[in-house]
Amino acid sequence: MTTESQSAAKVPVLVTGGAGYIGSHAVLALKDAGWDVSVIDNLSTGFEFAIPDGVTLYRGDIADKELLLRIIAERKIGAIMHFAGSIVVPESVEKPLAYYENNTVKSRALLEAAVEGGVSHFIFSSTAATYGMPDVARVTEETPTRPINPYGWSKLMTEQMLADTAAAHDLNYCVLRYFNVAGADPQARTGQSTAGATHLIKVACEAALGQRDHVSVYGTDYATADGTGVRDYIHVSDLAAAHLLALEELIARPDASLTMNCGYGRGFSVLEVLDAVDRVTNRTIERRMEPRRAGDSGELVSDPSRIRETLPWKPQYDELDTIISHALQWERRLSEIRGA
Template structure:
């Protein structure tokens, strides 16, 4: 279903996940306008079929102008800060970039009459879950400012949707990894903290080793366990969520975005060793602040709600795509 009335606005569309959502939307026939301040994103990561507006999402005049000029009928919001340890050290940055900026964006959406809003949320809203896999209705008790900044944004969306003609989907991501299978985009941030990104950097000689933070968790091998989802599958879920919101304008949704199974840090690094046919040096260090032992999605709700099925839900496939993108970056001198 493609709404011909206007464009989909993608904030943070020059970043990692946002650029993949732009590709998925364009491939599905939607028109797209990207709003990104290019602080952590890259203009070259924006597909040329999309319109790029260089602005901060908290710049009300720029955002409202783009909504008006491009007749925006839906917003996908990816812009924000995402590093858990940094959020512990600098919480005000996260409440500014994530919560306060999202409030401004939501207000701009309401002012511009945008009826649909898709929010990039996180499994960090659960904190340390009482059970694994975690379900959407389980308690949300974040243990770091990153998770709290996202949970506060979810609350704003809930309240605004009750007061205004707008519906929303908040997708709670688990660990996003991989790259576009045909090499159009991938994780390109210098100094990224994603495990698989770090590991493929080490595999291609861009890092000396991979640090493993914590070996005493109550997990299969003492290292943290996470549910890894391929970024292209996640992008496809956003397109499916948009179609659901358009078809059912009275309903909003909070959905886990994951595969429903977890891998430890050591198991992920074993997969990188296997795919690359080399052994990456592992440096074992203490736990990081704000890291739970295990986060795995119960993904039955998203599978039931959306016309969506994961296509690349295999750890070696995720690693292979991430590695291919890392080699592409090296060839481009980036």
């Protein structure tokens, strides 16, 4: 971490996928901190209501080079935060070419526009799925990257393109490999809004509020304490805060690029998460045991040492019950929005 990062100059930022779940939290964090932020989103899975007042939304695709170059020029974009993409692991197994198109090919088009437009800094929304099924209990950035599904491969390919592009051009970057993102803005300004979402905590909150009649538990025979999958859950607002700190670091150190895990370094099983939702809501969710899903690993937990050593990142919402409480609050708010 550099002392300069604390006073890094603010540059106009373009957020791709800024109407989506994680992107909209990054937009809020940037706006709250006084950054000039714009969004490009085709609204295929995002929502216009997630864009706060005062933030310009360009409705379009990140593969539209002409539009991107116009935005970069109009807004004098100095940094891009890239969230746009497809994220459902089982779907990637069923539709691999769609994932390579949306996550890899379109990211290449975005990078080309960034280089031509003179963008200096690039933050990429990557994933712990790049590690596949690691042989270690805690995953570091040096753990071999061996994806086991097209989603992980599509992200890893983009990481490689980004590294090669930065080596050839005046661009530095930060790759943030997310573990399991959950929760919602503590002020309930945005949250996970996609219908039919597959994220466990969202699904469980929907069930707790009577919007689903059960929660499916996929796989009960993993080599974990209770046989169900173990994941490292990170609050989406803590993740958004990490993006801002990473951007400040890139601006302060223009010759440096970074790759960092984003997690808390501890895991919870599916059953432990469901028990926590029961505890927070004081009700019992019906659980249905199902076979494993294709492309899922048994346990994936981060070693967050590098991000904690590199950035002044201090998570504010790292208790499981807090994550669930904020997710529940958003589900109630979302019902109001949809009912309006």
